Amino acid sequence: MELQQKLAVLADAAKYDASCASSGSIKRNSKNGSGIGSTDQGMGICHSYAPDGRCISLLKILLTNFCIYDCSYCINRASSQIERARFTEDEVVNLTLDFYKRNYIEGLFLSSGIIQSSDYTMEQMVNIARTLRKKHDFRGYIHLKTIPDASPELLRLAGLYADRLSINIELPSKKSLKNLAPEKNSVTINQSMGFLKENINESKESRKKHATISNVNRTQKSKFIYSPAGQSTQMIVGADSSNDAKILTLSNKLYNGYQMRRVYYSAFSPIPDASLNLPAKSPPLIREHRLYQADWLLRFYGFNVNEITPIPKRLAPDMRHHNDVNQNIATPDSHSGNGMLDLDIDPKLSWAIRNRDIFPVNINTASLERLMRVPGIGAIGASKIIKSRRIRPLRVHDISRCNLSLKKIAPFIEALDANPANKYLEQANLKQYFLNLQPTQMALF
Amino acid sequence: MFTVQIRDFEHWRTTARELLQRDTCPSLIQWEVEHQQGLFGDMAESHFAADVVYQQVYVSAQFLSLIEQAACYRDDAKWSVFYRLAYRIAFQEKELLNDMTDPDVARLYTMCKRVSRDKHKMKAFVRFKKMGDGSRHGENHLSDDAAVSIGNQCVAEHLVPEGLAPESLAPEDLIIEQYVAWFEPTHLIVESLATFFTQRFSNMHFAILTPDCCMYWNTKEVCFGEGVQKPDKVHDKLEELWCEYYANIFNPARVKLKAM
Numbered sequence: 001m002e003l004q005q006k007l008a009v010l011a012d013a014a015k016y017d018a019s020c021a022s023s024g025s026i027k028r029n030s031k032n033g034s035g036i037g038s039t040d041q042g043m044g045i046c047h048s049y050a051p052d053g054r055c056i057s058l059l060k061i062l063l064t065n066f067c068i069y070d071c072s073y074c075i076n077r078a079s080s081q082i083e084r085a086r087f088t089e090d091e092v093v094n095l096t097l098d099f100y101k102r103n104y105i106e107g108l109f110l111s112s113g114i115i116q117s118s119d120y121t122m123e124q125m126v127n128i129a130r131t132l133r134k135k136h137d138f139r140g141y142i143h144l145k146t147i148p149d150a151s152p153e154l155l156r157l158a159g160l161y162a163d164r165l166s167i168n169i170e171l172p173s174k175k176s177l178k179n180l181a182p183e184k185n186s187v188t189i190n191q192s193m194g195f196l197k198e199n200i201n202e203s204k205e206s207r208k209k210h211a212t213i214s215n216v217n218r219t220q221k222s223k224f225i226y227s228p229a230g231q232s233t234q235m236i237v238g239a240d241s242s243n244d245a246k247i248l249t250l251s252n253k254l255y256n257g258y259q260m261r262r263v264y265y266s267a268f269s270p271i272p273d274a275s276l277n278l279p280a281k282s283p284p285l286i287r288e289h290r291l292y293q294a295d296w297l298l299r300f301y302g303f304n305v306n307e308i309t310p311i312p313k314r315l316a317p318d319m320r321h322h323n324d325v326n327q328n329i330a331t332p333d334s335h336s337g338n339g340m341l342d343l344d345i346d347p348k349l350s351w352a353i354r355n356r357d358i359f360p361v362n363i364n365t366a367s368l369e370r371l372m373r374v375p376g377i378g379a380i381g382a383s384k385i386i387k388s389r390r391i392r393p394l395r396v397h398d399i400s401r402c403n404l405s406l407k408k409i410a411p412f413i414e415a416l417d418a419n420p421a422n423k424y425l426e427q428a429n430l431k432q433y434f435l436n437l438q439p440t441q442m443a444l445f
Numbered sequence: 446m447f448t449v450q451i452r453d454f455e456h457w458r459t460t461a462r463e464l465l466q467r468d469t470c471p472s473l474i475q476w477e478v479e480h481q482q483g484l485f486g487d488m489a490e491s492h493f494a495a496d497v498v499y500q501q502v503y504v505s506a507q508f509l510s511l512i513e514q515a516a517c518y519r520d521d522a523k524w525s526v527f528y529r530l531a532y533r534i535a536f537q538e539k540e541l542l543n544d545m546t547d548p549d550v551a552r553l554y555t556m557c558k559r560v561s562r563d564k565h566k567m568k569a570f571v572r573f574k575k576m577g578d579g580s581r582h583g584e585n586h587l588s589d590d591a592a593v594s595i596g597n598q599c600v601a602e603h604l605v606p607e608g609l610a611p612e613s614l615a616p617e618d619l620i621i622e623q624y625v626a627w628f629e630p631t632h633l634i635v636e637s638l639a640t641f642f643t644q645r646f647s648n649m650h651f652a653i654l655t656p657d658c659c660m661y662w663n664t665k666e667v668c669f670g671e672g673v674q675k676p677d678k679v680h681d682k683l684e685e686l687w688c689e690y691y692a693n694i695f696n697p698a699r700v701k702l703k704a705m
């Protein structure tokens with residue numbers, strides 16, 4: 001098969017992976033090296049945009065789409081009737097370098113179907129990363145998606161060459177994993193995550209130590225660098241009946257327990273030739289979008305899962321112990337308390353409407369945390385408000401001077417002058433007020 | 446009112462310092478970019494002869510880094526905005542930069558934002574094409590005239606390691622991979638991105654051509670040349686592979702996301 005044809009097949013097979021991030025690694029460049037490549041500590045660069053507005057920053061491909069497993073949600077499963085292809089190690093290395101030299105990409109995101117065995121596959125992936133790093137001194141970004149059940153030795157090696165490692169959690173519950181991906185094992189997935197976490201933490205410690213001793217007395221011992229951009233995982237949404245509360249609870253666990261840098265949500269895409277175990281339709285993509293917003297609130301805005309997806313008291317214990325609640329979730333609505341996010345409005349606004357009694361918040365006196373809970377005010381907006389109010393007390397319309405949307409924010413705040421918009425807080429159909437704003441009001445927070 | 450001519454940001458900075466030391470009111474100065482050397486106006490000269498009022502003038506490091514960024518902004522009106530801000534910060538309102546509602550402050554932030562966006566765009570969207578790829582059988586071997594002319598220009602002037610005279614190089618003797626990009630930035634950012642590009646592509650011989658200024662890197666030294674006109678398209682066969690990738694990595698099931 002021609003290289004171009006392989007690329008077509010193996011990029012197509014990789015398109016179900018949500019992540020294309022190249023951020024969060026250590027700062028690196030090729031100044032004193034023999035190759036090319038650099039990374040920034042902050043955001044990765046988006047070199048192109050797909051028609052749906054998503055960023056394309058990495059060469060995201062599968063090493064092969066042959067697979068001996070039969071996960072029913074996956075296009076590459078053994079029983080699927082699709083065209084198969086397999087790259088050689090050198091082909092992947094050269095494509096990465098050639099694309100990088102033209103400034104098309106920030107680096108490589110490599111995953112793979114399983115050929116022969118987990119370790120056989122994982123070893124080839126590690127070889128590719130090693131060749132890029134050692135032979136070509138490539139200093140761009142590398143993300144390796146590790147193969148389930150790969151041995152700790154290979155996971156250990158993988159982290160020496162990759163900026164980021166990931167293992168997919170795949171589904172929100174063990175039971176669903178058993179149903180839909182019978183060869184996968186949630187216990188070993190968790191073990192691998194734990195293993196990565198230990199190594200990543202060890203590496204962090206080593207880098208910290210190095211930074212503190214280097215000024216005084218540089219010891220011979222070099223830093224241990226292991227997956228410096230941490231680990232991430234992906235969860236498929238809508239392939240089973242798990243509700244958003246369950247999904248977010250699991251995410252929270254992954255963030256706290258394994259120090260995941262990101263949990264990616266991937267709305268289940270119906271695939272050709274699908275298994276009968278699966279829903280015929282994908283969930284609304286807006287659900288995935290709301291989950292990302294909720295995830296953001298969990299990580300950066302100090303919200304907890306119960307605030308975002310409140311569950312009526314009598315249902316709560318039941319939900320906590322039971323993994324798959326087989327309830328009808330066809331028409332999710334946050335007000336019915338079924339643990340689903342409201343699809344019409346973003347989760348912060350939805351929370352604020354349910355908790356309107358704690359508003360209005362005074363923008364001249366409220367703390368940063370408090371300001372960040374106001375719908376329409378994000379972290380940057382809140383700090384702008386705080387900076388500006390040091391100079392003089394703010395009036396309601398000063399909000400728009402801080403580049404914030406007054407219409408969305410107005411009902412929830414008070415300032416130096418009278419704020420007639422507060423009257424909306426009294427109205428029963430507060431949500432309708434915001435729905436009316438929506439055509440022009442696209443901001444997420 | 447008198448005119449002060451400046452060459453670039455560094456020159457503006459030293460000039461502005463001298464004017465501030467003499468407590469020169471912003472409304473008296475007209476800033477102009479000097480296109481030829483040595484056109485210093487008499488009026489300005491006489492002003493610099495005035496007595497120094499303040500030995501030291503203080504502005505914050507944050508302010509300096511903001512105006513350094515904003516200095517890439519294409520509009521020359523920026524110089525008087527900078528000076529007015531510097532004057533007010535030094536002598537009147539130390540905390541001025543925190544006042545987002547002040548028109549000069551807002552203008553400074555807008556300039557910075559636009560420059561930073563433009564820089565980001567350039568980092569993302571510069572596309573290198575491989576020139577004379579060194580293999581005698583290479584399909585992309587300085588075939589069309591335009592390629593030859595850009596190629597030769599880069600080669601002759603900048604990209605070839607010292608000691609190799611350009612005339613001694615027939616295209617097939619080029620064993621070095623060379624990359625050329627054409628880009629049209631909105632603002633004057635080429636020089637400010639030299640570090641980024643040379644540290645990212647350290648061991649690659651490349652040229653980035655733009656209408657304002659061109660950057661050349663031979664793996665050791667960076668140099669800048671005059672802007673050039675848009676060259677004709679160069680064909681790089683890797684582009685076909687890239688298009689293949691682009692066409693396949695996108696999941697059409699997701700396209701509705703945009704409609705939200």
Ligand code: SF4
Binds near residue numbers: 075181
């Ligand atoms: S192991 Fe991976 S590639 Fe193979 S069928 Fe399962 S999800 Fe698909």
